[in-house]
Amino acid sequence: MRIVVVGAGIIGAALADRLTRPAPGGRAQDEVTVVEEREPGAGTSGTSYAWFNANDPEDPAYHRLRTAALSAWRDLAAEFGDPGWYRPAGNTTWAVTGEERDLLAERVSLLAGLGYPAGLIGPDRLGELEPNVRAPQGALIAHYPGEGYVHGAPAARALAGRARESGAALVTGRRAVRLNTEGDRVTGVRLDDGRDLDADLTVCAAGRHSPALLATAGVALPLVDPSEPGSAAPCLVAATTAAHGGLNGVVHAPGLSARPAEGGGLVLEAVDLDAGVDESASPALVQAVGAELLARARALVPGLTADIADVRRCVRPLPADGYPLVGFQRPGLYTAVTHSGITLAPHLAVLVDQEVHGHMSPALDAHRPDRAGGPRAGW
Ligand SMILES: Cc1cc2nc3c(=O)[nH]c(=O)nc-3n(C[C@H](O)[C@H](O)[C@H](O)COP(=O)(O)OP(=O)(O)OC[C@H]3O[C@@H](n4cnc5c(N)ncnc54)[C@H](O)[C@@H]3O)c2cc1C
Structure with a gap:
């Protein structure tokens, strides 16, 4: 499958890294291209406070998603030899x-x-x-020993770098100006130099800029308007x-x-x-x-x-109800945008990788981008 990921913040970079791992069970390896307007980690991920945590007991399902993300971070960091950008302090x-x-x-x-x-x-x-x-x-005084912080820019750079080493094409300094479509299907993106990148699947991981990109194909995303x-x-x-x-x-x-x-x-x-x-x-x-x-x-x-x-x-890429916006929005189009993206990135990468290969995850059922939902009190 040809996959274009738009955005190399922590979400897009973690996903690209995941998608370029050896495909299981004899499945053909995806051809992954990442398009990043600036450089990996230069967006919100690089300025974030970036505290990873599941310090949110009110919603048990969301707490579980975040708790799984903490273990995903541990595993990912171990693969990089416990790098300086991951601080479980x-x-x-x-x-x-x-x-x-x-x-x-x-x-x-x-x-x-x-x-x-x-x-x-x-x-x-x-x-x-x-x-x-x-x-x-x-x-x-309370203490939570399982939490910590990430340096978002070097983390995104490391993940995008490993994706490239594993075969992804990284197109930096180029903006996706629109989604290309054929009927209802999204077929890739047009870049700001006029090139078209064709794809079987386009993943929108453009963070706070996602609504503007999605709107080019008439797709809405309920993010708080800054x-x-x-x-x-x-x-x-x-x-x-x-x-x-x-x-x-x-x-x-x-x-x-x-x-x-x-x-x-x-x-x-x-x-x-x-x-x-x-x-x-x-x-x-x-x-x-x-x-x-x-x-x-x-x-x-x-x-x-x-x-x-x-x-x-x-x-902040802040969904109107505070929760992640993750899932297919059109044939050929998958969106992954969330606040708490630093916390969730490595776990979302695993789940999104499964979903785009046909295994839908019940853990994301409550977080589909087209759900109805009003503003959540305090995000
Ligand atoms: C002040 C602050 C504090 C926060 N604190 C926390 C916290 O403590 N814990 C936590 O988990 N989260 C926190 N967050 C939220 C977290 O930082 C974000 O959820 C996360 O960084 C989002 O990552 P992203 O990859 O989706 O977006 P980004 O990092 O913004 O990445 C999107 C990338 O897409 C690129 N892009 C955009 N449009 C296009 C286009 N059309 N073509 C090509 N490239 C494009 C951008 O250049 C950018 O690099 C905080 C956020 C802020 C602002």
């Missing part, structure tokens, strides 16, 4: 106020009840795990300069999410500061958010010597 979080403490205690109890590694720890253990961090006295006022999709993520006395793993303090950055600094994010941020956020607003993130980081890590290196505008 744990996640620590705490709550101070009454209601937040109750919610955290309930979450830990629900997750532990599901057999997920989750527990409450005391300040001494926090000091061992994250010696540079200060939590308020009396905080209720240009709508108050949209939850646009956000800011900061990285600091290299820091002495940083973090070991992922830390969620009230008002700040932080984890180690690739170059030795920290990645910082605070959802409350994204209110009012849109794609055209002024440089002054971006700078002010960066300064506030750094102030919060200095409160979290009192000895922090770093400064802000970079504040990036980014857009």
Whole structure:
């Protein structure tokens, strides 16, 4: 089968890597072509906070999907010889106020009840795990040792690179400007240099840009529109300069999410500061958010010597109801777009590989792109 994958973010790169493995049972090997407008990992995957987790007990089926994804990451990382871009360094979080403490205690109890590694720890253990961090006295502290983070850009590069070594063609610096069709069937893509790539199957893994590409064949995808006022999709993520006395793993303090950055600094994010941020956020607003993130980081890590290196505008590929959008949309067209894409990528790659070869996965039944579904409260 000739397969064109549009997009080499973590989703497209993990899928291309999977599709280029030796085909089972004598099936002919697919011819895989990946089209990437920039370079692998240059989209949302490269700016993501990128915490892999299944820290979401409310929906048992979605929790199972995410838990399976954590093992898929372990297996994948082991194949790469435990690379630096995969950091299973744990996640620590705490709550101070009454209601937040109750919610955290309930979450830990629900997750532990599901057999997920989750527990409450005391300040001494926090000091061992994250010696540079200060939590308020009396905080209720939770630790999730099975979680961690990924450096999204090098991970996507490594996966796309291995796909190429295994026979995929990688077309970078070229945009798919439209889906080509014959009747209802999608037959490939037209590139921005006028070339047509014919395919038996086109996979749309273009992240936040997927609705624009799909619309060229009249196909809709319910992603939150980043240009709508108050949209939850646009956000800011900061990285600091290299820091002495940083973090070991992922830390969620009230008002700040932080984890180690690739170059030795920290990645910082605070959802409350994204209110009012849109794609055209002024440089002054971006700078002010960066300064506030750094102030919060200095409160979290009192000895922090770093400064802000970079504040990036980014857009979450955010489905309207928060859940993945994965499945066939037309004959010859399969879509794989999701938030939590860093967490889910290696497991989705396995499931999508099965589905495009005729073995539909019940684990994805609830996540078809044409499902009815309204906005989910908090994604
Ligand atoms: C601030 C922030 C924090 C996040 N935190 C987390 C988290 O903690 N945990 C988690 O699991 N997820 C998190 N996410 C979500 C996660 O980062 C995304 O779900 C994931 O990166 C999406 O990967 P992707 O491959 O679908 O998209 P992308 O990485 O955007 O890749 C799509 C690629 O397609 C290319 N492309 C687009 N259109 C075309 C075209 N027409 N032709 C050719 N190429 C094209 C782009 O250049 C891009 O490289 C976060 C996202 C953000 C923004």
